[in-house]
Amino acid sequence: MDADPDTLTLDIDGWEGPLDLLLALARTQKVDLRQLSILELVEQYLNFIDRARALKLEVAADYLVMAAWLAYLKSALLLPRDPEQEPSPEELALRLQLRLERLSAMREAGARLLARDRLGRDVFVRAAPEGLKTIRTAAWQADLYDLIEAYGRVTARTRPVMHIVASRPVMTLEAALDRVARLVGETIDWATIEKFLPEGAGGTFRKSALASSFLASLELARQGRVELRQQAPFAPLYLRRPA
Template sequence: MSEEAIIKADEASGEEPFDAPVRRNAGEPSSDEDVDALIVNLDVYEGPLHVLLELARVQKVDLRKISMIKLVDQYIEFIAAARARSLELAADYLVMASWLTYLKSKILIPTVDDGTGEPTADEMAARLAFQLQRLEAMRKASDALFAMPQLGLQVFPRGLPEGVRVLKTPLWQADLFELLNAYARQRVAAVDRTYKIDPPKVFSIEDARARIERMLGAIPEWTDLTKVSPPKDVDAPAASVVASSFNAALEFAKNGALEIRQLGHFEPIYVRRRRDAPKAAATMTTDEKTEALE
C-alpha cells in the first residue's frame, strides 16, 4: 500500500497516525533542516556539524572519542554533493572540519604553559561557535532580503511617481530651569538698546592733500593719479582712497598748483605740477585762498 492509502485508512478507522522516526543516511539532511547543513554520523554523535561544535564547547560531547577518519570521509561526500551548488559553502565547512580537527589535537596533546598567551581549546571552540552563529545569522538575513518583493519582479514603479510628504511634529521636552532660561532670553532681547553705528573707515581729504603736497616736486611730467595715491596697505577702502585723492587733486588744480588731463571717458586721469604755479598758491587750500581773497 502507498503512504496516502495508509493515511486514509488510519483516518477512516479514527486512530491517530503513528509518527515513527525515519532513519536517514549520514550526510543526508532531514526535511525540516537546512539542505546546506553537513550532517555527520559518528560513534558518539549524529547531527549537524555546527551543533557538534557547540556541544563540544559545553563539554557534552567528548572530542577524543570522535573518529577523524569517519568525519573526513563524510565531509568529502558532502563536498562532492555541495560543490555544484555553492563553492563558498564547501569552504565554510572545510574551515569547520579543520577547526574540529585542531581542537581534538589540542585536547589530546598536553597543554604546556609557555607564556605566549595561546588560547586554550575551550576558548577556540567558543570562538568558532560564535563565528558559526554569525555565519548562520548572515545567511538568514540574506535569505530574508531575497524573500522580500524585488523591484521589477514582484513590484513595479509607477510611470509618474509622487513625492513622499514627511510631516514632522516637534515634541518639546524641557524642565522648569530651561523654560525660565528661555523666557529670560526673550525678555532681555526685548529691552530697548541704544543703536550705535560704527563710523566707516575712510581716507580723509586732508591726508590725501598732504600726500599730494609732499609729492608736488616728484611729478613734473604727466603721471597717473593712482600712482600718486597712497599704497594699498592703507586701512581704508580703495574707493575712498581714489575719491579723496581726486578731490585733493581738484583743489590743487583750482589753486593753480596742478594740471589735470583725461583723454576720454573712463580713461585714466593724469596730473602734473604746474610749472608757472605761484608758490603761495601751491601751498594754500581752498578755504585759505577764499579767506585771502576776502
C-alpha cells in the first residue's frame, strides 16, 4: 500500500499500482481485465475505506466510481455482448470520462472561489466621503439710521392701532332742524341754505353746520314744511316757506 492515505494502491494478481492508473489503462484496453480478480479489488477497496476514517468525501466518491467502473468492464468482458444493448461499454466509458472531467472542473472552480479574498475579512471597502462642512457667518453692516428705521418698522407692526377722534365743535341734526324750521318761518322769499347757518361760523364748524342744515332741509321738505329749489346740479339750494 502507498503511504499517502488519499491514494488507493492495489496489489492483486496481474496488477500492482494506483487504482486510477488501472482504470485509465483499462479504458484504453492496455490491461487485460480478464486476468484481474474483481473480488480482490473490492476487498482491498473496502479495507482502504475502513482504514481512512478521515478521508474526504469527494475522494471516496471518486474511488467508488472507479471501482464500480472496473467491475462493470470486467463483467462486460466476461459475459457475451448483446449487439442490441445500448449504450455500449465504450460509450459508457466516454460518458464517465466526461463526467469526471466536469466534476474536476467544478471542484477547481469551487477551490478558486474559496481561496479568493473575502470582503470584510481580507479586503475592505473604502468608507463613504464625509464631504466639506460649510459654516456661514453673517456680517451685518448698518449705521445708526438703519437701526432706528428697522426698530420703527418692527414696532409699527407690533404696536396696537388706536384711533383718537379730536374734540371739535359740531352742529347736531336736532339743532339744525330747530334753527332751519324757525328761520324759514320768518323768510317769505327764496333764500339760499347758507342764510340759515349761524352767524360767524367758520372752519370745521361751518362745514358741520352746512351738512346738518342740508339734512334738516331734506327732512322738513319731506314733512311739507319747506320748499326746495335748485336750477342745475351743484347749483345753489334755495329754501322758502310753502305758499
